[in-house]
Amino acid sequence: MITPSEQPRPEQDGATSAAAALLEARFCSKSYAAEDKRPTGTQPTLVLDSIQLQIHEGEFVALLGPSGSGKSTLLRILAGLLTPSSGQVLFKGVPQHGPNPHVAIVFQSFALFPWLTVLQNVELGLEAQPLTPTQRLKRALSAIDMIGLDGFEDAYPKELSGGMRQRVGFARALVVEPELLFMDEPFSALDVLTAANLRKELLGLWREQSMPTRAILLVTHNIDEAVSMADRILVMGANPGHIRVELPGLPLAQRTIQSQEHTKLVDLIYRIMTSPQEDIARLLPTHTPEAKTGPLTPAAPHPYQVLPHVSIGDVTGLIELVHARGGREDLYQIGRHLQLELDDLLPLVEATDILDLADTEEGDLVLTEEGRRFAEAGVLEEKQIFRQQALAHVSILRKIVQALQATPRHLLPEEHFLQLLETHFGEEEAQAQLETAINWGRYAELFTFQEDRGMFQLEEEGAPAPQA
Ligand SMILES: Nc1ncnc2c1ncn2[C@@H]1O[C@H](COP(=O)(O)OP(=O)(O)O)[C@@H](O)[C@H]1O
Numbered sequence: 190m191i192t193p194s195e196q197p198r199p200e201q202d203g204a205t206s207a208a209a210a211l212l213e214a215r216f217c218s219k220s221y222a223a224e225d226k227r228p229t230g231t232q233p234t235l236v237l238d239s240i241q242l243q244i245h246e247g248e249f250v251a252l253l254g255p256s257g258s259g260k261s262t263l264l265r266i267l268a269g270l271l272t273p274s275s276g277q278v279l280f281k282g283v284p285q286h287g288p289n290p291h292v293a294i295v296f297q298s299f300a301l302f303p304w305l306t307v308l309q310n311v312e313l314g315l316e317a318q319p320l321t322p323t324q325r326l327k328r329a330l331s332a333i334d335m336i337g338l339d340g341f342e343d344a345y346p347k348e349l350s351g352g353m354r355q356r357v358g359f360a361r362a363l364v365v366e367p368e369l370l371f372m373d374e375p376f377s378a379l380d381v382l383t384a385a386n387l388r389k390e391l392l393g394l395w396r397e398q399s400m401p402t403r404a405i406l407l408v409t410h411n412i413d414e415a416v417s418m419a420d421r422i423l424v425m426g427a428n429p430g431h432i433r434v435e436l437p438g439l440p441l442a443q444r445t446i447q448s449q450e451h452t453k454l455v456d457l458i459y460r461i462m463t464s465p466q467e468d469i470a471r472l473l474p475t476h477t478p479e480a481k482t483g484p485l486t487p488a489a490p491h492p493y494q495v496l497p498h499v500s501i502g503d504v505t506g507l508i509e510l511v512h513a514r515g516g517r518e519d520l521y522q523i524g525r526h527l528q529l530e531l532d533d534l535l536p537l538v539e540a541t542d543i544l545d546l547a548d549t550e551e552g553d554l555v556l557t558e559e560g561r562r563f564a565e566a567g568v569l570e571e572k573q574i575f576r577q578q579a580l581a582h583v584s585i586l587r588k589i590v591q592a593l594q595a596t597p598r599h600l601l602p603e604e605h606f607l608q609l610l611e612t613h614f615g616e617e618e619a620q621a622q623l624e625t626a627i628n629w630g631r632y633a634e635l636f637t638f639q640e641d642r643g644m645f646q647l648e649e650e651g652a653p654a655p656q657a
């Protein structure tokens with residue numbers, strides 16, 4: 190059962206919503222301009238759509254979402270490192286401009302300077318503060334001590350394990366005694382045991398109030414991690430990034446992996462994340478009055494189709510697995526069976542959805558009629574079904590085939606389609622979208638693509654005319 194979180198810190202007394210939030214985002218949107226040399230018709234890409242959120246004193250908030258949903262962008266906006274295209278960020282009720290000195294960030298990549306020692310890296314966190322060298326040294330040593338790096342002051346990052354390096358990352362953030370600690374997937378580059386250990390120690394410091402930090406924001410794509418650590422969980426969706434639902438975390442006693450409530454909440458969030466198109470209200474158990482949904486940030490309808498970057502071989506494997514299990518299977522079981530992290534499974538599920546080979550229903554992946562035929566077909570027929578689905582449902586493939594059919598020699602340079610894609614995507618993503626389209630199109634034998642010349646050509650026998 191989902192209940193409001195126990196208040197882990199004394200400041201948090203349930204009356205927080207009346208007071209100004211420590212940090213607040215009001216209708217923050219972010220678009221990235223297509224920064225390239227072809228200004229004609231290029232439109233900015235919307236990556237965050239009207240985000241509203243509050244972080245209160247004493248709270249540990251998790252921002253959970255698939256990769257590409259704009260978590261890092263939002264974190265940077267909240268920290269004042271990026272300016273929103275519209276909307277504002279308020280710190281203690283005051284609109285912010287520029288980097289917020291009360292926020293410190295721990296990054297996934299550690300972001301250490303290899304030519305500086307542990308001590309020097311940590312002292313760097315204090316660069317902006319008016320301290321004497323002695324005060325700086327004292328503060329740095331105390332942070333090093335607190336985070337368990339005692340004895341490693343003079344070591345260089347390359348001499349340290351990943352876990353120890355991330356400790357330096359934490360020490361450098363905590364040394365500034367920030368009111369807000371932000372973490373962007375801080376554990377995801379570490380092996381499982383090291384990550385578990387560091388999580389536990391961080392929670393210890395937080396709960397014992399060994400650090401002066403007043404609130405924590407954790408960005409993650411790991412559901413277990415969010416459920417084990419957070420008082421409140423914001424689940425994001427992609428294209429454009431928006432907050433789909435806000436869920437209360439579990440009471441402290443239920444946050445251990447073994448509790449039934451933990452498993453239930455992980456399962457619920459898994460269902461939510463694997464059903465990106467589903468109305469949240471339909472996924473929530475009826476007794477979840479604390480969950481806030483929908484109106485938080487209504488997502489604009491997808492302005493264009495975004496292809497997930499997966500190979501068709503993997504899509505085929507997924508379809509065959511579901512077929513072998515009777516045409517319907519729980520996504521959580523699929524993930525376990527294929528040993529795929531949710532972040533790797535989601536793009537595959539999305540591909541089967543786009544191609545109309547499968548649908549998600551209540552946390553299950555269910556084959557469509559075409560999906561079943563696809564799974565039962567031999568190699569030749571499989572390609573044929575794929576081609577038919579691709580032409581019917583993948584707009585960039587349809588456009589490529591139509592454009593090739595319309596040219597005399599059925600030949601076009603990739604530039605032609607890159608320009609088209611760059612009206613919706615930034616330069617890099619446009620390139621990635623085209624590469625995925627090439628992979629899928631080749632598999633479907635819709636066209637050939639000559640890497641060296643960068644030329645598309647219609648397949649010899651000519652692809653079937655796409656339906657208008
Ligand atoms: N500097 C940038 N220019 C253009 N697009 C960007 C830039 N930074 C991020 N994006 C795009 O914004 C989207 C969200 O990215 P990001 O915030 O990194 O997501 P997440 O952290 O959830 O994986 C992605 O589609 C990414 O390609």
Ligand SMILES: [Mg+2]
Pocket residue numbers: 260261262373
């Ligand atoms: Mg990120």
